[in-house]
Amino acid sequence: MARPTIWIPRRLSDATLERAQATYECVINWEDGLSSADDIVAMSAQVDGIIPCHSELFTAEVAARLDPRLKIIANHSVGVDHCDLPALRSRGIAVTNTPDVLSDATAEIAMLLMLGAARRAVEGDRLVRTGAWNFWSPSFMVGKQVTGARLGIIGMGRVGRAFADKARGFGMDIHYYNRTRLNPDQEQGATYCDSIESLLPVADFLSLHCPSTPETEGLMNAQRFDQLPDGAVFVNTARGALVDETAMLGALETGKLSAAGLDCFASEPGGNPEFADRENIFMLPHIGSATRKTRDAMGFRALDNLDAFFRGDVPKDLL
Template sequence: MTRPRIIVTRKLPDAVEERLRQRFTVAFNTADTPFSSERLVRALQVADGLLCTVTDLFDEQILQAEGKLNAKILANFGVGVNNIDLDAAEAQGLVVSNTPGVLTDATADIAMALILAATRRMSETEAMLRSGNWTSFSPTGMLGTGIQGKTLGIIGMGRIGQATAQRAQAGFGMKVIYFNRSKTGPFDFPAEARDSIEAVMREADVVSLHLPGGAANRGTISAERIGLMKKTAFLVNTARGDVVDEPALISALKEGRIAGAGLDVFAAEPTVPQALIDLPNVTLLPHIGSATVETRTAMGMLAVDNLEAFFDGTDLPSRVV
């Protein structure tokens, strides 16, 4: 029996690639360079399935390109699927899967790290040291903000939002408030629901974003909502860059209308606005929320689980459409 042909769009952990070799006929991306639009179209035409990542944009134009699509499944390496036009994929008969759950702890850890980095001015003070501008200890120099007893506002109380809230409450004594589109809870830690995003933005000392990306949430954290934040408040985003009005956030940071931010994701990755890079009151990370050996391997293994289930004709562990 002919083995299904799988095209993998980025370099994966060795253990994941070895498992793929054992089951499928696989074309790997050994150079680890993102596929062009033309290469994605060609892959859809020649492969039985793709193991793709958030760097691969499967929009309507690509999914409806001329030429018959041979691929039957997009096994996405990541929780978010805003890189895939799900309606267009479904119209083409493509199954889409993702990798939820396995990256919860790693991403929540980075959210907590960004909360600490932003409130304690770590990026700014490290830059001062590295540039040789640190002259001595000063009792009043480079003072940050303590988070003990402060209010953390979670927007999107899913797995990662809950894990971040639990860390903040149990480890740092923060009060947790949250907004979630659908009813959720109860939790095994204290947390108070709010009836709107606006209520969270007004009340929180730190706002942490954990809502899905994509068209439905694009620009949800708008200029108006950022404008509701306290002047002493911080915004942290480990979700997707497109959920934030990036120019509005830059303006608020530049003008001191909020105290600072910690960002792991950006609206047009890998492009990061120079205006953000130049700001001292923002910590910037290159989308490393799930970047541990253990987590990225688990994500890859779950993507392979989805591929195997599809070609075996059984239920996928994490089917999206």
């Protein structure tokens, strides 16, 4: 029996590629460039499955043009906002993702961003790096203390809970909003808020960990930023579409936000050029899951889903 053929449109970890080639006929984009809609459609006639990242866009228009040969899209990501799920399902294409395996790595980045934003890391790095550090006083580089502060989390899924665990090490008072309240074992003493509006006024620090959906697009808008305490710190490691970036800039201008830490943006790659000269925005280029351990785990989880599908089982992460 011929081995299924899969397309890997981005350069995944070496361990993932080695395992994939041992099991499947593979078409691998070794140059790691982006693929257009036409590229995706053309490849769908040549393969049985695809392991895409969030950089490959499966819109309704693309889904309508996919070749019937393609049977499964095993995403190398947790988020699937790059996939029009109803359109793909209507074509009989299975879609999976990779939950569980990147929670800690992403939570680490959220902690880095929160600390860096609160303690003015961008400004401090510039001063030392450029030789401009020639002064000290008790009022120099005073930031916002994390230890003991109130942390608001929107989205208490795997990543949100992993971030809360790490924040407890700083003695933070954790409040959260989630579509459903967690059980007491998962809450671990966190305070549940039954609406975003009831969470925001108590959040000295606010971190987003919810998925990007049509309902959550622009979730943090001017009205909601205005409900935060003055001088709050805002962190986003989820998706850029959750945030009205103009409203966030406005909140930074007025002092409603003292700082922001961002790993994702409305436009990627590239980010928002209006952020570039603002030292109270600590930014990273969407690297929340970028550790060797996590990249291997994500690749293996995608391959586990492919293996299950092609042997006739229901993949563990079928959406």
